[in-house]
Amino acid sequence: MLRLMTSQTVQVRRATIDDLPKLVALWRLEHLPAQHLETRFKEFQVVEGAGGELLGAMGLQVAGQEGLVHSEAFARFDQADALRAQLFERIRTVAINHGLVRLWTQFSTPFWRTTPFEPAPAELLSRLPSGFAGGSQPWLFIKLREEPPPASMLDKEFALFQEAERESTQRMLRRARIARAIAMTTVVVVFGLIAVLMIVFMRTRR
Numbered sequence: 001m002l003r004l005m006t007s008q009t010v011q012v013r014r015a016t017i018d019d020l021p022k023l024v025a026l027w028r029l030e031h032l033p034a035q036h037l038e039t040r041f042k043e044f045q046v047v048e049g050a051g052g053e054l055l056g057a058m059g060l061q062v063a064g065q066e067g068l069v070h071s072e073a074f075a076r077f078d079q080a081d082a083l084r085a086q087l088f089e090r091i092r093t094v095a096i097n098h099g100l101v102r103l104w105t106q107f108s109t110p111f112w113r114t115t116p117f118e119p120a121p122a123e124l125l126s127r128l129p130s131g132f133a134g135g136s137q138p139w140l141f142i143k144l145r146e147e148p149p150p151a152s153m154l155d156k157e158f159a160l161f162q163e164a165e166r167e168s169t170q171r172m173l174r175r176a177r178i179a180r181a182i183a184m185t186t187v188v189v190v191f192g193l194i195a196v197l198m199i200v201f202m203r204t205r206r
Helices: 017-029 034-038 077-097 110-114 151-205
Strands: 009-014 044-048 054-063 066-074 102-105 140-143
Touching (some): 017 034, 017 044, 077 110
Parallel strands (some): 066 102
Antiparallel strands (some): 102 140
16 A cells, blocks of 8 residues: 555555446546557556545556556546656566566656656667557657577577587497497406416316
């Protein structure tokens, strides 16, 4: 449980199907495409007031290891920044728990300039998933963790590992063949010596 600056007791949690009518009302208040967002309500985190009312909502769309923070909506303008802070922390925690590499957004309100979001350089925009619909605002991003190596590099490393294992196995087989040859030679020599000794012994007895 958290407290707003207005001293209201609130809860930040994931949206459920029961929240949908209240979410639709919030989206329409912010002139967001409510009909489109209805089918995506599971992407949203919400702030619930003490009386069960929804004070704010914010979406997190996931594509692979990238996340898009989108469609913020608030019941009261004077509470918006306090609610943004709580929803943003909740969404960043969810993103980290899902193993996302980056968060993206096109939010432009002053609050977002106080967060770790920064303008995305041109070379990074090539990583932006095509499913992240965007407007005319510049893209901002946060790096959450180091990016894993591409699949091609993993395949190359695996191939090198297989080759090393193959060479190690071949060396072990060569050593085993040599050891077997030495053992067979030793047996032949020992039996040969025994045969010679027996012959010498028999001749000595005669």
